[in-house]
Amino acid sequence: MTTATKTAPARRRRAGLTVLSPLTAWLTRPLASFHLLLAVFGLLTIFGLVMVLSASSVDSFTKDGSSYSVFGKQVVYCLAGLVVFYLALRTPVKLMRRFSLILLTTCLALLVLVLTPLGTELNGARSWFVVAGISFQPVEFAKVAFALWGAHVLVTKRGLMNQYRHLLVPVVPAALLMFTLVMLQPDLGSTITLFVVLLALLWFAGAPLRLFAVMLLGALTGILALAMVADYRMARITSFLDPLADPMGQGYQAMQALYALADGGLFGRGLGQGWSKWQYLPNVHNDFIFAVIGEELGFVGCAIVLVLYGTTAYVGLRIAFRNTDPWIRLVSATLTTWLVGQAIINVGYVVGLLPTTGLPLPLISSGGSSVVTSMLVFGLLANFARHEPEAIAALRSLGPGRVGKLLRLPTPAPYRPPARRRPARPTTPRSRPGAKGSGAAATRRGGGTSRARGARSGPGSRAQTRGGHR
Template sequence: MPSATRTRQANRGPAALITPLTAWLTRPLASFHLLLAVFGLITVFGLVMVLSASSVDSFNKAGSTYNVFGRQVLYCLAGLVLFYIAVRVPVRLMRRYSLIMLTGCLGLLVLVLTPLGATVNGAQSWFIIAGISFQPVEFAKVAFALWGAHVLVTKRGLLGQYRHLLVPVVPGALLMFALVMLQPDLGSTLTLFIVLAALLWFAGAPLRLFGVVLLGALTAGVVLTYVADYRMARLTTFLDPGSDPAGRGYHAQQAKYALADGGLFGRGLGQGWSKWQYLPNAHNDFIFAVIGEELGFVGCTLVLVLFGTTAYVGMRIAARNTDPWIRLVSATLTVWLVGQAAINVGYVVGLLPITGLPLPLISSGGSSVVTTMLVFGLLANFARHEPEAIAALRSLGPGRVGRLLRLPTPQPYRPPVKRRPTRASTPPSRPGVKTPGAPAKRRGSGEARARGARSGPGSRAQTRGGHR
């Protein structure tokens, strides 16, 4: 009896929870369902925190506490449309038209620098149409990831040579860097660099190349910092936070005060003081500080767990696929999303200089939210293209989610057929004429016929008759 009791107590331990989770992760559509769960949780959590963090600012500017929240709901609805489209579009069409999408985004990056573009917060990086604003650079990141992966996968047999590894991906990235820095927008340039580095890393670029790229990026960052005064102010404030706490270091100091005020469990949802004009951009760039103040360390940990799960499921999708293009795109998009979240959390807690990058799917904003939902849709599409998922969908049917969303059955990956080199056909040999490259057997039969022709008139007649 005591041994049975000890066995039951052991089954109630952590192993009792890990075993069912491990068994569930072995299911064919586990990646797809886990991604949908994380996507839904981050979206709902972001809407709740935007409502809480923007209520005071919305009331002061528009007379309603739901002004920013209402726009955020509309952005989420538009993002859900793109999410649904991204889940349904065949993978081969994404890859085929990736160059067209990138060309269109480059055209928009050029147009935004003309009088058609609008300046917001000192950067001419927006289009405003019928009161709706969007940044073309956000969609350019997705298009660059799709096109760059297509080029690198197409040339994967030649990536051991630097000219095939770098051209045309790196020149295309430098062109985008230049167009974005003309706006100027250092934060978006940084995320574009993350996309480029992820493409090269997962394509198998050598480590010494990353040393050169990192050195070039640091050099460019130093030059750009010295060119603009506000960038130099951000850097000096990061190195010495207490140098100007009421001026240039005000944002960083108030964010730290909000995090410290939250403690372990926070002051309560909606009970934070930082959004009462103490913390600028509370519902956008510094929403993580509001989360820490109102939900405490527990709320911040929840955000980190959600993005950590996003990193896990994204890399799981990349590892379980057989299509090299899907593998490269999945890993690159995952690194971009999680990297941007890490940068936002890093500068809010004081580990990085302030760059103005939003927290994906949690900060308020139009282009960022819509693009992030598009990326989640692409990852969900790729999750359904895992070999085990395709086999299950084709044999057992689309499942509940597939029937609800009317998703098409994905096609299995078929690697390109390697063509065997064909041997050039040789013309028929004639007596006395030496055919270059003719097989030995044919030359031998020609010599036999020549010997027969020399043996007598009858033999020559037979040989001529054979030629007829």
């Protein structure tokens, strides 16, 4: 082997490091998580508006005589979502945690009320409230409220995570109550995403692995039981297993989505030039908008969307890892898992890897509740990004920066862990100095206190470490 051959790999490694070094240097900046999250949020929002306009133009013109009716509503939803995003960005973290129980109770009350005549039935499910012509689903906001409250309970009990009764109660009973209320609508897709939120809470809180095996087995059993009860759910499963068995019936939507993706090829037919929106693919601007992306922008457009969601996963877990507040760590990781997990489920059933569940693609599919809730999640993550210790130090020493001045954001307060309680004084009478056995008794009391203190701190520290690294 010649010298030139030996030095070629070294030169390639140096070239790779030269390309990556500016990105690595930028990621070490104190507010890198905040700025990266804002960039991904803006790109997903703009991309979603463009694709909704393209995918809904034919359906809007057919129903309303204007190609911009669905797009106009989506713009209004995005403006409302920006207001929610800004409020979530400014709300103090302590205030969120303090009122998490009230938020969860309010969402549970709405889930009960939507089952009454006050709710509206759309597409076979009583999941909607319609107020002044604007419809919204309370279950979307219940997912966020459950994540905030569940993280508060688990962080409060983080020293007792090795005991199942403290790990599961009251988080799991509250989740089962929400599952029941949502399935009474019925809405299997939202139930699945609520289950993802529950799994993420327990995973990042440090629950043992055998618990997840039992929960997943129970979930699969429940899904099969629900599918056997309702004919349309069983039809979805059978069409997923063999879509060609009924290509003009139950398998029609899945087959048309695959045809649209195949028709796009590498670079697509061009923006606005797709055929699937001409009444070939139902719900094309909502549940199956990823098929339109593949048809009009090709594999490149689909890859861009996947990279944006992958970046969301990276920056969300980065925020969780870099924070010191255990509640922020748990909420950030849970919300990120839910948001990216819903995107994975949507893409999975569009490309034929999962049964159809009717979940929208976050920030891209049309729909008011989904867009507003997704923007709320991004606002919470952006707020948490400004609470990283390096970010707080930079904001306090160098000022709010350009974005902070533009948005008039307050300077976040540093995290201060709660003071530890002092152990209670022994109630037994003190031994006389020099009395027989007094030293041994003191040694036993001291050793017991040390072991008890170590037992209290051990599971909590492991839970925090696991929540940051997973």
